[in-house]
Amino acid sequence: MKKRQHIYINRLMDAYRGEGAVPPCPLFGSCGGCLFQHIRYKDQLALKKEIVNDALRGVAAVDQVHPSEPYRYRGxxxxxxxxxxxxxxxxxxxxxxxxxxxxxxxxxxxxxxxxxxxxxxxxxxxxxxxxxxxxxxxxxxxxxxxxxxxxxxxxxxxxxxxxxxxxxxxxxxxxxxxxxxxxxxxxxxxxxxxxxxxxxxxxxxFDGIRYRITPNSFFQSNAEAALRIYRRIREEARGRVLDLCAGVGSISLFIAEASEHVTGVEKSTEAVENANMNKELNRIGNADFICSDAKDFVRDAGGNYETIILDPPRSGLQRSVMEHIDRMGAGKIIYMSCNPASFRDDVQFLQRYTLESIEAYDMFGQTPHVELLGVLKRKI
Ligand SMILES: C[S@@+](CC[C@H](N)C(=O)[O-])C[C@H]1O[C@@H](n2cnc3c(N)ncnc32)[C@H](O)[C@@H]1O
Missing domain, CATH: 2.40.50.1070 (OB fold (Dihydrolipoamide Acetyltransferase, E2P))
Incomplete structure (x- = not known):
């Protein structure tokens, strides 16, 4: 799949017939960090839309990729x-x-x-x-x-x-x-x-929520784009929320005020320590963090969540996790993903849900990567 996607991206880049842009970096072409500097930003967004829609074929399509700062964005x-x-x-x-x-x-x-x-x-x-x-x-x-x-x-x-x-x-x-x-x-x-x-x-x-970032902890590398996505998640999340793959609690704490209670589940002990520290820093009383593998947590979890947020690593979630989530009965699932291919595969396991909306954000300018945010509603 990865190879097929790579070939597809190369084919699209070869087919690019836009006016082109002058790459600002003298290392462009030799450095592996950026692939798209020679493509005008608006054409990059169009190209990414094609890449995403190709990966999502049969499941969904985005009508645009929301722009972000094309340069000087990486934190x-x-x-x-x-x-x-x-x-x-x-x-x-x-x-x-x-x-x-x-x-x-x-x-x-x-x-x-x-x-x-x-x-x-x-x-x-x-x-x-x-x-x-x-x-x-x-x-x-x-x-x-x-x-x-x-x-x-x-x-x-x-x-x-x-x-x-x-x-x-x-x-x-x-x-x-x-x-x-x-x-x-x-x-x-x-x-x-x-x-x-x-x-x-x-x-x-982020909008008054403080996050302490320690040397080893994960934090989204494009803060401006992440904040836009977190605001959208906050608009959607309601009631008792499960935030699966919670990292240092970034989403959980951001949406806590709009929710009744948030449970953040994360497998890294250090990230959970950070999440608890950030909870204290912001004096948030209605969020708790549990150190567990998602698969162990969902196996024993009851159906007491109205909203489930998923933000897994690039590889997505295991099939068994998705099958449990499908059965947990939440009214809404909000899925944030940096990999359209694993997003598509995971969403296909959610048979009791309909993909109500999907948006793409340019979190990684000058590269082929895109961040997706899908909102799924329970059918029955
Ligand atoms: C893309 S990060 C998202 C973090 C957070 N939601 C944010 O916005 O900063 C994915 C997180 O999932 C965690 N993770 C990966 N596999 C997991 C699993 N099987 N169970 C629980 N957490 C997992 C990683 O440790 C990482 O913190």
């Missing part, structure tokens, strides 16, 4: 440090890295912080991820949109701090700085926190 960038470079994987080649000095989709403050970090990086041993040797694996830059905070995480392969000069050098330029250990063979840009050199968190604000 998270994982820069790999290897082979004397600090940047992103070369397009189509996981074994090579393109040196990045500035990135046109990364937010402004992160770009300026990267400029300060780079001179130090040249003196630090990178990590050869092919031979599994070396020290510094990733520089992860995160930035909030509505509070303007910036975080730098340095992911290293030894439990020791060899970055004193770098950490001193940027101390005044980042609101949070952490040293993180990721020593295994897996290519991970998160792990155990060795030391929070500064703060160990930043905070985002």
């Amino acid at each position: 998270r960038m994982d820069l790999v440090v290897a082979f004397g470079k600090c940047g992103l994987r070369r397009r189509g080649n996981y074994r090579a890295v393109v040196d990045v000095t500035a990135c046109s989709i990364m937010k402004e403050k992160s770009n300026s912080l990267l400029g300060k970090i780079r001179p130090f990086i040249e003196k630090i041993e990178g990590y050869d991820y092919l031979r599994h040797r070396g020290y510094l694996r990733y520089v992860v830059l995160r930035e909030t949109s509505y509070t303007g905070r910036v975080m730098a995480n340095f992911v290293v392969a030894e439990r020791e701090n060899r970055l004193a000069a770098l950490l001193d050098g940027i101390a005044a330029d980042a609101d949070s700085i952490s040293l993180i250990y990721s020593g295994g063979l897996a290519d991970l840009s998160y792990g155990d926190i060795i030391e929070n050199v500064r703060a160990g968190y930043i905070e985002e604000d």
Whole structure:
């Protein structure tokens, strides 16, 4: 499926006959981060609409992809440090890295912080991820949109701090700085926190709801687009709500005021700790978070939810989970998804539901990816 989609995207790009745009980034074409910079933004949206509708064929169709900021939107960038470079994987080649000095989709403050970090990086041993040797694996830059905070995480392969000069050098330029250990063979840009050199968190604000973001916690990478989607979810959610795959409680807490009660279910212990911290931070009394795999939770869950929110990872949810959800009797299911193919497959299991509306949002400008929001109503 993934391969078929890839071929389809390439075919659409080859068929593109628009006027074209001048890519603002000199690395466009070699860097694997962006695929669409040579396509005018309005044509990108049209292209994405075709990609989404092809993946949804037989189930639904969107009539547009809502635009977002095409550049400077990303609140998270994982820069790999290897082979004397600090940047992103070369397009189509996981074994090579393109040196990045500035990135046109990364937010402004992160770009300026990267400029300060780079001179130090040249003196630090990178990590050869092919031979599994070396020290510094990733520089992860995160930035909030509505509070303007910036975080730098340095992911290293030894439990020791060899970055004193770098950490001193940027101390005044980042609101949070952490040293993180990721020593295994897996290519991970998160792990155990060795030391929070500064703060160990930043905070985002969505319409007055504060979110504390810690180095390892998930947060949507396009805050403006995420906020628009969360507002739509809040308009739809009613009564007792189940938020499955709740992460750090971002949606649960955002909609709590409009709901009778929200139960957030999430399998990551760290995310649940974050969700509880965010609940306290916002003094929200009608939300609870449960650490559980979705499949275990729905197996024993009764039919006491009016609304079920689903926001799974790209792979979607297991068939057994969807079958249980279908039987739980909620009046409405709100499904947020970054993968139209798994969205389509999952929705097909919900035989007692009709897809009442579907919207697509451009959360990932310059890439083929799209975020979907579907609202399903119970038939009987
Ligand atoms: C796309 S994130 C969404 C997080 C949150 N809804 C948000 O908007 O920030 C998906 C979340 O699902 C969690 N997850 C993945 N598989 C799961 C499962 N089988 N059971 C429960 N949670 C799961 C992941 O840990 C992750 O936090």
